[in-house]
Amino acid sequence: MKRVALVGMPNTGKSTFFNRATGASARVGNWPGITVDLLGARLLLAGEMVELVDLPGIYDLHGFSDDEQVVRHFLENNPVDLVVIILNATQIERQLSLALQLKQLCLPAVLLLNMADEAKKFGISIDAEKMSTSLEMPVVMLSAKYGNGYQDAHRIITQAIQHSTPIPPEKLQVLLAADDQIESDMEAVLKQTVQVPVQLSDNLTTQLDRLMLHPWLGLPLFFLIMYLLFQAIFLLGKPLQDGVAWLLEAFKQGALEPLLAGLPAALHGLLIEGIYNGVGTVATFVPVIVLFFLFMALVEDSGYLSRAAFLMDALMAKLGLDGRSFVMMLLGFGCNVPALMGTRVMRSRNLRLLTMLVIPFSLCSARLQVFVFITAAIFSPKAAPLVLFSLYLFSFAAAFITALLFKNRFQNNEPFILELPPYRFPTLRQMVLRGWHEVRHFLSRASKFIIAGVVLVWLLTHFPQNAAPGSIDTWAGMIGHFMEPVLAPIGIDQHLAIALIFGFVAKEIVVGSLAVIYGLEGSALTGMMAQQLDWVQAYSFMLFTLIYTPCLSTIATIRSESKSIPYTSFAVAFPLGLAWLLSFAFYQTARALGY
C-alpha cells in the first residue's frame, strides 16, 4: 500500500485538510522509529488504497523540538511515496523554507498553499504555476476551511502518487545524518550533565492535589488554610509587637525625653507626640507585616495559588471573572497596587476593568495594620482573630457583590487556561528574601506618607494655639464637626473622622494619626480608645476603612492602568458609597439589637 505523509507548519489548517480528506475514518497508530501516536487513515485514490499519515506540525525539518524529531524519525524509518506539504499562503515568505528543505531530501512532494481566501483578502497574489516550475513540484492554492481548491488538490495528489516511487528510508538516513549526529550528541551531553528530578515529586503533587482539589473538601480546606495562616500571624506577631513597643517606649523615656527637654513646648510636642509617637506606633506593626509576607510568600511559591484559582473558577465565572481575577485578589492582600498591575495578563479590557474594580476591596497589609491595632485595643485576645477573619470575609463579600452588580456592564468571553505547577516547598532563603523584598517595599511606601501624615495631623489637632489639643475647637475638630451629619449615623466620632480623612491618602497613616489625635501611644492609647469606643463603633469604623478608597497610590494605579478618568472616578465613588451603606446597615442593626 502506498503511503502519503502530510507535513506542514503548525496552524496551517493541516488537520482540517486531513479531516476533510479522510472523513471520520482516521485511526491512531504506532509507527516504527517514533514513540508518539500519529493519526493515519486509508483512502481510495485512483482505484488504489493509500495510507495518509498526519505528521505533527513543524517549523523546521532540521529543528530539535520533539515534534521536529518525530517527523524526521518517521521519514527515516517509514518509506513514503509522496509528501503533501501544507503551508499558510498568507505567511508564504516565512514558510516556503519547509518546502525547500523537503525538496532537498529528494522526496516526491506536492505543495498545497492553504488559506488562499485569506491571502487574497490581504492582497497577496501567488503565481502557483510559476512557483510550481521553480520548485519542480505541483503547487495548488487551497482553502481547506471552505473546500475551495480541494478538487485540484485531490487531482494533483492522485497524479503524483501514480507516478512516484518511494525513496528508500536508508537514503534519507544518509541525508539526515547530520541531524542524527546532533541528536545523539545532545542526548549524550544531557545525560552526563543534566539531572532531571525523579517522578517522585510528581506523585506527591498528584496525591496532594487529590486532597487539596477534592470536590467537597477543597474549598473548606482552602478557607481553613487561610484562617490558620491569620491565626499564626496573630499568635506569633503579638509578642514581637509588644517587644518592639517596649523598646520604643524605653528609648523615649531613657534617651529622647532628657535630650529634648530644653526645646520649646510646641517643637517638643511636634517631635515627641507628633513624629516619634506616630512613627513609633506604626513601627510596632512591622513584625506583623513581616510575618504576613513570609506566609504569603510560602503560599505563593508553593504552587497553591493556582489551585485556589481552580477551586474558585466555577464561582468566579458566575461573577463574570475568572480564576486569575481571584489570584489577583489574593495578591491584593499584600498590596493592591501590584495586583492591579497584574491584571495586564488579561486580554479582554472588560475583564480587566471588572477585576480592577474588585481588587481594591482586598484587605491589604496597610489596612491589616489598622485592624490589628483596633482589634487588639477593643476586643479580647480570644475574639481578635475571629474579628479579623470576619473582615477578610467582608473583603471577599464586597468584591463578589460588586462583581455581580457590574458583570453585565463589563461582559467578556476571555478564555481561561492556567498551568498547575507541581507543589514545591520554597526554601527558607526564598521565603525570607521575598518577605524582605515586600517589607522594604511597604516601608519605603509607608515612610513617604507617615512622617508627612503625622506632622499634618499633629498641626490640625494642636492649632489654633489657644484650643485644647484634640478638642472640638481645633481645626481637626472643625472638620470632624463638619462631617458629623454623614459619619454620626455610622457611629464614627470626630476623632475617628480625622483618621478616616487621612486614611484616604494612605492607610499607613491611620494608626499613627490616632496616636497623634489622642496624644498618647502604646498601651495608654489602646486603653483610651477602649474607653471611648464600644465594639460596635470600632467594627463599623473598620468596615468603612476596609471598603472605602485604599489609598492615593491605588487610585493613581487604576487611573494609569485603565487610562480612563470616568472609570477611575467610578472606582472611587462606588466603594465610598458601598462603605457607607454597609457600615450604616451594620451600625444601625447592631444598635437596634441592643448592642
Place this chain on the structure above:
Amino acid sequence: MATVNLETLKAGETATIAAVHTDRALSYRLAALGFRIGNRVEVIRLGRFSGPLHVRIGATDIMLRKKEAQKIEVQTVIANHRPE
C-alpha cells in the same frame, strides 16, 4: 473511531488530541502548554459546579474551562494501545 470534544471526557479518561479549533492566538498558547495534535491528554478531575477541567499532557498539569475544552477535538484511545 469518532472524535469527541475534550469536554465530554470523564475524570480518568485519556484521549489523543485530534484537532484544536480556536483562534490563532489561543491555539499558540494551547500549543505552548502541550495541546498539539497527536499528544495524549488525560483528564485528572473536573471542577465542581461545572468548574474547569484539570488535565495532564505529559508532565504538565493544566486547568481549562469547559468552554475552551469544547474547542479541542480528541480521539479516545484504548488504554493498552501504546507501547510503554
